[in-house]
Amino acid sequence: MDIKNHNKVRKKPGMGKRSRIAVFTAVLLGIVLMVFRYFDFVSKTIYEESVSHLTEIFHQSDNMLRELTDKNLTYLHIWGENLQNISSEDEIRHYIKNAQEDAGFLDFFFLSADGNYKLVTGENGYLGLQEDIEEDIRQGNDVISNAAVPGKSQLLVFATPRAHGSYQGFEYDAIAIAYENSDIVDVLDISAFNGNAQSFIVHPDGRVVIDHSSESWGNVYNFFGVLREHSDMSEKEVNKLSEKFKAGHTGALLIDLDGRNYYLVYEKSDIQDWVFLGLVQADIVNASMNSLQSSTMLLVGAVVFCIAAFLISLIIQKSRTNLRRKDTEIRYRDELFQKLSMNVDDVFLMLDAKTYQADYVSPNAENLLGITVEQIRRDIRVLGKLHPAEHEDPEKNYLEEIKVHEQREWDFEYVHQKTGEKRWFHNIAMGSEVNGKKKYILVLSDRTSDWKMNQALSEAVRAAETANRAKSTFLSNMSHDIRTPMNAIIGFTTLAVSNIDDKNRVRDYLCKILSSSNHLLSLINDILDMSRIESGKIHLEETEVSLSDVLHDLKTIISGQIHAKQLELYMDAMDVTNEDVYCDKTRLNQVLLNLLSNAIKFTPAGGTVSVRLKQYPGLQRGSELYEIRVKDNGIGMSQEFVQKIFSPFERERTSTVSRTQGTGLGMAITKNIVDMMGGTIEVRTEQGKGTEFIVRLPFRTQPENHRIEKIAELEGLKALVVDDDFNTCDSVTKMLVRVGMRSEWTLSGKEAVLRARQSMELGDAFHAYIIDWRLPDMNGIEVTRQIRSLGDDTPIIILTAYDWSDIEVEARAAGVTAFCAKPLFMSDIRDTLMTAIGQNQAEQENPVLPAVVSDFRGKCILLVEDNELNSEIAVEILNEYGFLVDTAENGAEAVEKVKKSKPGGYDLVLMDVQMPVMNGYEATKQIRALRNPALAGITILAMTANAFDEDRKKALECGMNGFLSKPIVIEELISTLQNNLTD
DSSP: OHHHHHHHHHHHHHHHHHHHHHHHHHHHHHHHHHHHHHHHHHHHHHHHHHHHHHHHHHHHHHHHHHHHHHHHHHHHHHHHHHHTTOOOHHHHHHHHHHHHHHHOOSEEEEEOTTSEEEETTSOEEEOEESSOOHHHHHHTOOEEEEEEOTTSOOEEEEEEEEEEEEETTEEEEEEEEEEEHHHHHHHHTOOOTTTTOEEEEEOTTSBEEEEEOOSSSOSOSBHHHHHHHHBOOOHHHHHHHHHHHHHTOOEEEEEEETTEEEEEEEEEOSSTTOEEEEEEEHHHHTHHHHHHHHHHHHHHHHHHHOHHHHHHHHHHHHHHHHHHHHHHHHHHHHHHHHHHHHTSSEEEEEEETTTOOEEEEOTTHHHHHSOOHHHHHHOGGGGOOOOOTTOOOTTOOTTTTOOBTOEEEEEEEEEOTTTOOEEEEEEEEEEEEETTEEEEEEEEEEOHHHHHHHHHHHHHHHHHHHHHHHHHHHHHHHHHHHHHHHHHHHHHHHHHHHTTTOHHHHHHHHHHHHHHHHHHHHHHHHHHHHHHHHHTOOOOOOEEEEHHHHHHHHHHHHHHHHHHTTOEEEEEEESOOOOEEEEOHHHHHHHHHHHHHHHHHTSOTTOEEEEEEEEEEOSSTTEEEEEEEEEEOSOOOOHHHHTTTTSTTOOOOOTTGGGSOOOSOHHHHHHHHHHHTTOEEEEEEETTTEEEEEEEEEEEEOGGGOOOOOOGGGTTOEEEEEOSOHHHHHHHHHHHHHHTOEEEEESOHHHHHHHHHHHHHTTOOOSEEEEESOOSSSOHHHHHHHHHHTTOOOOEEEEESSOOTTTHHHHHHHTOOEEEESSOOHHHHHHHHHHHTTSSOOOOOOOSSOOOSSOOTTOEEEEEOSOHHHHHHHHHHHHHTTOEEEEESSHHHHHHHHHHSOTTSOSEEEEOSSOSSSOHHHHHHHHHTOSOHHHHTOOEEEEESOOSHHHHHHHHHTTOSEEEESSOOHHHHHHHHHHHHOO
């Protein structure tokens, strides 16, 4: 029994050992199983985190690509609108060059719907787009597609449709810009796992949009083609993956490519139907897992010796691994965000909703805002109030209104704290909750460049619209103004032909045709003079000028307009002791005609226009200052328009002015000429009361032309001046004193008759009467008639500002001795008095053609002119002076005729410049190159409508001897011929 019991006792410990072994084995197996389960858990976690990591990167890249896409399409829309307003190819090239510098694209295309394109440089080609864009273009949709161009890498093209346009003859339906694939990759910075991850952007059918791979697969055009050639996936699996792409799913899977395992991550993009793909080798993803596996095996061995140590080590290792992984992710994400924020124009802020302390400030704040991160963290108020620009309440806190998960956006102006530059920001404010605390997330986007570009574009549009309006107005005015004299020319020509037998009528019609022609020529000269003045090509030519002749000629020119509008004209000269000066007569006439024409235009019927010339002492020796006042009592001008009256194409817009013809250039030309003469021009005006222009010009006087003013026959005798204008009486009286006479004056015709009677009764009779034609109580003829009734045969001179041809018969019958035209100068009154006392012969009527000293009979001229009418006019004029005229229709014919002529056969050649076959310049060069010196040296004068100084210079440079401008001025023609043909 004892033995049995002893044996029983010994069995129990043996069973316990087996049990302990079994338990230990079970525990060991459990630990190993836990280790493997842990390993599987770690592997799965790393996989999920890797997939999450890639997905997050692709999501951020998608946002960046979307911003890039929106930005480029927005630029295209703006450029398309602006290009429609630009017609010059140079301006288009310049505009696109600036756009390329701003946006950084590779090429700009004018694109047709069938894919053909033209570059700004004029190169043509075919853009091999992946997509058929014709339907999208027709429907007005924007297009983003890959394209292939020979000789270039794969391109990403952004296109937007435009209304049918044309560039260098190429009809286009859209405009587009392109980037190289590498440029897009650089912009998006699609990278992960230290650059070992590969990425693609594809269409759902696998066509690659952007390729960022490093494998030796060449240029990948379809991702499914890579899977079919390099993976172990079946066609069914590939098609299933394609269906997921088309459905817009997001996911990941493990695939085998060329014997290596890869994780494939895919995510639907917000842009068109694109899908982001990411490939990374499983070994790279599992590298940390392999390290963990080795550590775990060491731990398993250690567990055999010490379960406790194993468990503790396992816990410590697991904690360290988790912490390390989390720290790595945090550091990586922080570094990624830091780099992202430093390369964008956005400042990111996170504020506590209660304290408004900045929990986070992106490091680019100092660059964009001019404030350091530390300053913002210390006190957010250094940024100022970030309120919308359109709100006027700067004290209101607009962040308080934003709730959690709510977002608001607005624009605001900001002054950079370091540079002082005004900048424009777009603020996105979002409410958020972090660990139970409310936060505000602010994204301040710098939109300064966009704002400035929009401002520049707006200003360019406004400038273009203003220029177009000015040109349209100018063309409208010119159309009306040119047609007006043309209508008169055509109408009076028709009347002249119809009344050819009535000499007086024909003469009247021809005078009116000549006047209308001169007016038409003045319109053209206005345009040409303005362009030449602005370009600085005009210059003054000073000659000997009589101011008396200038004003009398001016009165003759405008008398028809004065009579037609039934206006009163007053012209007088005050204290002018030097009427002979040096100046550019043509330009002076132009100034006075412009001022007088405006006065006549804007003065209604029955109004008054006056011109007064007055001399003042000059600032330099030998020079005097002359003041010319042109005054009217017309409609006047507003003070606003006076500020821009001297600007080209400017005319005041009123119901009255709009009916008045004019180019809008006259006052601009007048101001330029006055400035060139060293003078000043002043405007005094009031609406409804009239306008006065005051021009002051310094002229050199002609001391060598000083005339003897005394008249011995009248010295000491008495004269009477009768005029209703005090200034005229005063001026004429002073001139009579200088002649040597005693002078009296009166403002009344009746008083003049009374004084004549009294002077005869007292034995001190007047020996000259100077009487104004239009007196308020009785006219000058009636005054003359009553003086003659007293038996007084003293010379009586009628003074008038009007044409006296209609009253001359009546006046002579009443006893008028002579007439004198206003304005009255010293030379005028002296010549008139000399004529009245019989010392000068009466004026002869001017001949139609100017007389010449030389005898031109027998002289032969070769006239080279392609226009038949011009040729006929020139031939008739030359024949009138005895010339023999031969003609040629072009330069080649002229060269041939000179070449075949005998020396002396032609005395002179009048050469037109613009002709068919051969122009005048080339013809002159060929004549000068003839072998016979006598023929080569013939006198050649240019006779052309190209009347600028540069044309004159060019004519002389090619060998011509002189220059005559069209239309032909007979005096100038005959004078030039006389100078060149006189031996």
